Amino acid sequence: MNRFLGLLGLWLGSCLAGAAEVPKTLHLTWEGDPCTTMTAQWLRGPGLGDRPEKGKGEEVRWKKAGDPTWQVVRSTSTEFPDPKKMGMPRWSLSRVRWKGLEAGGEYIFQVKDSPEQRFRTAPLEMGKELIFAEGGDANSSSAAEEMLTLACQKNPLFFSLGGDIAYSDGKDVPREIRFWELWQRAGRGTDGRLIPFVAGIGNHEVQGGYWQEGASFEDMKKRAPFFFALFGGLYQRDEPVAMDFGNYLSLLLLDSGHITPMERQTDWLEKNLAARKSVPWVFVSWHIACYPSGRKWNAQPMIGYARKEWIPLIEKSDATAVFNHHDHDMQRVESEGRGGRKVMVFGNGSIGVEPREAVCREAIPMRKAYAQENYVNIVTLREKSVEVVTLGRKGRELDRTELSQRAK
């Protein structure tokens, strides 16, 4: 009898736990000012909980930590693209957008009766120290889960992933979902708070990988249906994105020819670097490594274009450093310096993919650090300097770099 009651208890317990589960693909991202906005989104459908009734959304309670009363919003719900099932998408995307939040504030929210979740907005001032994490080329592998967990356990303000997120190639929804399930588990700080995800685009977000001659922005968006369903709020125009954190940090997120040809972004880069002259920390990120490692020096035209046109502009500016990806190993180089100074380029994207063997002879003499390994960068901003610690599997330190702020 006791055994029967015990089993009944276990069964009831698992039913209740199931009913109150955190949405399996829940993640946070920014579509506007990181100090005052936040977007939470999650998928519903097979394996991910019932899709909300058409036009109804889901109830979400939220409040600033410490406030006595809850506020209630309803999520929006839209069909999630399903290229293999044209006309009858299997999953829907639920989303809540918060605006007018307090900078540096901690917030609590709850989707229906699931466990409470927490997030933090970016502070208006940097303070003594601020950490963010960075990498590229993830995939839904156990290595990716280990590396993303490792990075988020350093309690970064956000994780910036510079393209090749799920390797779903804009076609494979179950593969895309597997990544967001992985990130929901991995993307949490030591106190359980959700770490916002800042997405960059890579070839594996796009059907065919690259901009097609003559294609418009609208045409190309259709070729990257998951990326634009999830992050189209940030990438609204046919140009790169600048994400500004107060007046202390800016990320310039460029596209190495996946949706928009690189030539169209060069003027934008020059103008946006100039506009941020007074910002102490400016990082420029794109997917295809301009100093290759796992590929030859000119294996793709985008490699040479970035090296000839983008790097000299960054060298001429006061930008802090560059993040590159795509070649699946850890390589840090100093640029050639044709723009008047050398700039540090952290690459080449290997969060959870199989690390490749280096084949680029020209990059070898430029290397400041190299490892055929998975890695994440933990970037610590301080008042006068920035430290980039590159961690490999099991948290092993692969590299450590200190950069100082340029005199303004």
Ligand SMILES: [Fe+2]
């Ligand atoms: Fe790639």
